[in-house]
Structures are given as structure tokens and as C-alpha cells.
Amino acid sequence: MTMKPTAARAPKVGFVSLGCPKALVDSERIITRLRSEGYQIAPDYDGADVVVVNTCGFLDSAKAESLDAIGEAIAKNGRVIVTGCMGVEEGRIRAEHPGVLAVTGPHQYEQVVTAVHDAVPPLHDPFLDLVPPEGLHLTPRHYAYLKISEGCNNRCSFCIIPSLRGDLASRPVNHVMTEAERLVKAGVKELLVISQDTSAYGLDIKYAESQWKGQPLKARFLDLCNALGDLGAWIRLHYVYPYPHVDDVIPLMAEGKILPYLDIPFQHASPAVLKAMRRPAHQEKTAARIAAWRKICPDLAIRSTFIVGFPGETEDDFQFLLQWLKEARINRAGCFKYEPVEGAVANALPGAVPEEVKEERWHRFMAAQQDISIELLREKVGRTIPVLIDEIDEEGAIGRSQWDAPEIDGAVYLDGETELTPGQIVQARIIDSDDTDLTAELA
Numbered sequence: 549m550t551m552k553p554t555a556a557r558a559p560k561v562g563f564v565s566l567g568c569p570k571a572l573v574d575s576e577r578i579i580t581r582l583r584s585e586g587y588q589i590a591p592d593y594d595g596a597d598v599v600v601v602n603t604c605g606f607l608d609s610a611k612a613e614s615l616d617a618i619g620e621a622i623a624k625n626g627r628v629i630v631t632g633c634m635g636v637e638e639g640r641i642r643a644e645h646p647g648v649l650a651v652t653g654p655h656q657y658e659q660v661v662t663a664v665h666d667a668v669p670p671l672h673d674p675f676l677d678l679v680p681p682e683g684l685h686l687t688p689r690h691y692a693y694l695k696i697s698e699g700c701n702n703r704c705s706f707c708i709i710p711s712l713r714g715d716l717a718s719r720p721v722n723h724v725m726t727e728a729e730r731l732v733k734a735g736v737k738e739l740l741v742i743s744q745d746t747s748a749y750g751l752d753i754k755y756a757e758s759q760w761k762g763q764p765l766k767a768r769f770l771d772l773c774n775a776l777g778d779l780g781a782w783i784r785l786h787y788v789y790p791y792p793h794v795d796d797v798i799p800l801m802a803e804g805k806i807l808p809y810l811d812i813p814f815q816h817a818s819p820a821v822l823k824a825m826r827r828p829a830h831q832e833k834t835a836a837r838i839a840a841w842r843k844i845c846p847d848l849a850i851r852s853t854f855i856v857g858f859p860g861e862t863e864d865d866f867q868f869l870l871q872w873l874k875e876a877r878i879n880r881a882g883c884f885k886y887e888p889v890e891g892a893v894a895n896a897l898p899g900a901v902p903e904e905v906k907e908e909r910w911h912r913f914m915a916a917q918q919d920i921s922i923e924l925l926r927e928k929v930g931r932t933i934p935v936l937i938d939e940i941d942e943e944g945a946i947g948r949s950q951w952d953a954p955e956i957d958g959a960v961y962l963d964g965e966t967e968l969t970p971g972q973i974v975q976a977r978i979i980d981s982d983d984t985d986l987t988a989e990l991a
């Protein structure tokens with residue numbers, strides 16, 4: 549039997565959060581709950597009574613990283629609880645790290661909290677560690693992720709997320725709005741709307757209506773965007789699939805109600821590859837559709853991710869993708885070399901692409917994307933735009949335009965502006981550009 553430490557002081561929990569923004573939101577929820585119970589969050593392994601590792605299980609490389617993180621936490625602290633996507637593989641985790649105290653799966657908040665209680669009981673002091681009403685966030689104070697649903701109804705052949713996280717489960721729209729409003733009241737200037745499939749929001753709950761500010765509001769993508777747009781913060785949409793009704797939100801972007809930004813994970817453009825990938829809403833005319841969106845909202849920035857070297861991808865398919873990329877003028881793109889994920893049906897597809905071909909295509913893709921990015925950013929020089937300041941260093945302020953999401957896109961450098969503060973929105977004139985970033989001066 550292992551002794552539970554009895555804490556005369558507030559017990560401390562260490563937290564390691566791996567994976568995507570959705571996992572980050574899960575971590576924030578767990579931390580918020582623990583803080584509300586009087587736990588403190590330890591900044592390092594040494595000061596923690598127990599360490600929670602929120603794992604990612606999306607790719608084999610992510611699983612390896614998760615197993616390493618668990619190993620490190622055990623070596624440095626010894627008392628470790630595992631949660632997150634990789635938690636569904638408890639046997640594998642325990643085989644490699646038999647010392648873990650508990651293993652729970654993705655969004656099993658209650659089980660994680662119970663495991664923490666078992667490992668180190670909470671101190672009961674109602675005056676201790678009061679949590680701010682907006683909850684606790686791992687992002688800087690001026691932006692926050694807003695998760696609108698869990699799970700996914702699609703079955704893309706390379707992805708195991710639906711088997712890890714289940715089918716689409718949308719949050720009631722008044723819950724989403726309450727959280728969003730609380731965040732904005734607490735000083736958040738930018739809300740990043742996330743889920744596995746943002747434009748499918750509400751489908752599972754039949755667009756259920758709830759009351760918001762004394763009015764009925766439907767759990768529908770467009771209605772949600774409209775309502776969020778009234779909060780006075782930057783609203784950025786991530787993980788949007790190009791279903792036909794996405795056309796409806798473009799006018800909101802043109803009006804300035806939500807940011808002129810769409811993160812659409814296209815993954816490919818060749819119809820044959822998209823079919824093999826079983827992508828939702830894939831259609832051959834997306835480049836024409838993007839052009840039509842830009843007619844309504846000329847400032848629209850599109851960020852996307854792509855996979856090269858998917859089984860069966862021919863040189864012609866790849867050329868098609870490059871051509872499409874140029875035609876669609878995708879502003880920002882990440883590219884992954886296809887990696888088989890254990891349990892994904894794509895692994896059984898014929899036509900595996902050799903590693904050196906994947907590598908070579910990846911380089912060609914990145915070079916093509918860089919040319920597009922240079923051209924699109926150069927077109928911005930001379931314009932005056934709002935810039936949200938993220939950080940200040942000794943050389944000046946570093947911010948972002950409305951076309952740039954935190955962490956994944958570019959920055960706007962305001963040299964010499966050391967007096968600005970993070971979270972401030974300033975007007976700035978763009979004076980220079982390169983392949984990813986802009987340089988500007990206060991207007």
C-alpha cells in the first residue's frame with residue numbers, strides 16, 4: 549500500500565499538456581476544477597505532489613512523445629496520472645510505465661479529478677485559491693480557445709480521432725455564449741473557436757434553441773458566429789469544413805463582425821486522394837469557391853493543412869495539389885508527410901509512397917507555399933491595419949494581424965515600440981514583409 553501525502557499546505561499538481569488546442573482546453577478545464585478545489589499548480593516537477601500528463605495519441609510520433617513525457621514525469625517526480633487521447637491505450641502505457649498511478653481517456657475530467665483526489669486529497673478551505681470567473685487558461689490573458697463541441701461524425705481514413713473522442717457532441721449554444729462572454733469580460737481580446745468539425749456545430753443536437761440574453765438562439769454555425777460577433781472581441785474560426793453553409797458566414801467577415809480568417813484543413817486537392825481520404829465536404833470546385841468568397845470578402849485569409857505522400861498519391865495527384873494551391877492562393881499552410889496511425893483504415897490502402905518521395909514532395913510543397921505567402925504578404929505593404937500585441941521584448945512589440953492566428957501563423961513586428969502592452973490593439977502601417985511576417989509602424 550502506498551501512503552497518500554497529507555498536505556498541511558495547499559497540495560500542488562504539476563501539469564504537462566501535449567497535443568492540439570482541443571487537448572489544451574481539456575487541460576484548462578481540469579486545472580480550473582482543481583484550482584477551484586484549492587489545489588495549486590506547480591511550475592516544475594520538484595514542487596508537485598502529483599503530476600498530470602495530458603497526452604496526444606493522434607500520430608505514432610505523438611504517442612512516442614507522450615510516452616517519453618510520462619517517463620520524464622515519473623523519473624523527475626514519481627507520482628503520475630495520465631489522461632488524454634493516448635489514455636485509451638492503458639495497456640501500452642502501463643507496459644512501458646508500470647508506476648503510473650492512474651490512466652484516464654480524453655475528456656474524462658471527473659476521472660482525472662478523482663485520480664488527483666486519490667493521489668493527494670484536497671485541502672478544504674473555502675477561502676483558499678478562489679478561481680476567477682472565466683476559469684484558468686494556459687494561453688496568455690488576451691486570447692483564449694473556445695471549444696464548441698467534442699468528437700466528430702466523419703470517418704477520414706487516416707484519422708482515429710472519432711474512435712478516441714466519439715461522435716460529434718455539441719455544447720448548448722447558451723453555454724458556449726456564457727463562457728465566451730465571461731472570457732471577454734475578463735479581458736480576452738480574441739476568441740479562437742475550436743472543435744474537430746466547427747461548421748458541423750449543432751447537427752447532433754438538431755440545432756437546439758436555448759435562451760441567450762432573453763432571446764432564443766439556435767445552436768447553428770451561422771447563428772453562433774453572429775452572436776459571438778456581438779461580443780466585441782476578435783472571433784477566429786478554426787477547423788471549418790467547407791460545407792455549403794460556410795458561404796453564409798463570409799458576409800459576417802466582410803462586415804467586420806468576425807475575423808476574415810478561415811482555418812480549413814483541406815489535406816489535399818486531388819479528387820482521387822480526397823476520396824481515398826474520405827474527407828468530408830470534398831468537392832472539385834473549392835478553388836472557385838474560395839475565389840467567390842474573396843469577391844465578397846477580399847481580405848479573407850485561408851489557413852490550411854495538407855498531407856503529402858498519402859497511399860496511392862501519384863505524381864499527377866501531387867502536381868494537381870500544387871496547381872490548386874497556386875490557384876486558391878492559400879495564405880498559410882502546414883504540410884505533413886503521411887504517417888500511418890495505428891488503427892487507421894488508410895494503413896490498408898495500396899500504393900504506399902516511399903519515404904524519399906514523401907520528403908521530396910514535402911519540400912516542393914513548402915517551396916510553392918512560400919512563394920504564395922511572399923506574394924500575398926507583399927500585397928499588404930502600405931496598408932494600415934489593426935494589430936493585436938502579443939508580447940514586448942527589448943527590440944519592440946510583436947503582434948498579429950487579423951490574418952494570423954497565434955502559434956501557427958505569422959507575426960507583425962513593431963520595432964522600437966517597447967511601451968505597448970500585450971492585449972492592446974493598435975493601428976499600424978505595414979512597411980515591409982518577408983515570407984511569413986510583416987513589419988509595421990504605428991499609424
Ligand code: SF4
Binds near residue numbers: 700701704707710
Ligand atoms: S474530420 Fe476527419 S480528420 Fe477531422 S477529426 Fe473528423 S475524422 Fe478526424
